[in-house]
Amino acid sequence: MRVERLNQDKIRIFLTFDDLMERGIEKDDMWRDIPKVHELFNDMMNQAQDEVGFTVNGPVAVEVFSLPAQGMVVIVTRGKTEVHDDMDDMDYDDIYEMQVTLEESEDIVYVFQDFEHLIALAHRVNAKLIDGGSAYAYNGRYYLVFEEIDLPRDEYNDFIALLSEYGEASTLTKHVLQEYGKVIVDGDAVKVFCRYFS
Structure with missing residues (x-):
């Protein structure tokens, strides 16, 4: 707590x-x-x-x-x-x-200390055929928000474990990030990061 x-x-x-x-x-x-x-x-x-x-x-x-x-x-x-x-x-x-x-909320929000961690995660997530997500910058940190990921329980748990390797769960909501954060990519962040960063 x-x-x-x-x-x-x-x-x-x-x-x-x-x-x-x-x-x-x-x-x-x-x-x-x-x-x-x-x-x-x-x-x-x-x-x-x-x-x-x-x-x-x-x-x-x-x-x-x-x-x-x-x-x-x-x-x-x-x-x-x-x-x-x-x-x-x-x-x-x-x-x-x-x-x-x-x-x-069905939203999954993770925070990353470094932009490179966000990019590395995007490549790992994309390899699992999961896409989507929106990326934000707020208070010197980077956030990735996924809305309603529909996966079988085992794959969902693997997805959360993967997110946790690179970042940590955030207490901020999507609405706070939309209002106070800076949008980096609005939707399809995983594909955009994989396309522009190798």
Whole structure:
């Protein structure tokens, strides 16, 4: 679990599927109101307090984004609340008032430190007859986004393993990259990189 502070009232938490499995939570459980998910949320809030000083004692908006290869991204936004004198006596488990938004994305987003890694990956992916993808530059790093890859489970896992050899799963979404990043190749990035870079 990785916690990142976005601003005074907002944090982003990245959960891998291993984080979920350690707690006995399946991906589909995140969409249900069960005690394990509440316990996970409390763990996330405790870690956020320890690591970035983010405390919650009132209403919060929680956005959960499921990313197929990466895990889950949870955005927690703290709402404004009145401060009560007896706040120290309260049990914090009882004072979360959550508004939850859930989204599932089929997009696969990987980040690369070096443009050469992106090119090398494109050649390996192209050899497996997988094409498509869009490439972006953002904050000095390179991103490759694949939308809805339709492969049998074994080939899909091999594809993810191949991506992981050259880059790492990103918590950024396609929409963030489209809005704030610079488009290098919009669609068919694998073919374009293979055609122009040997």
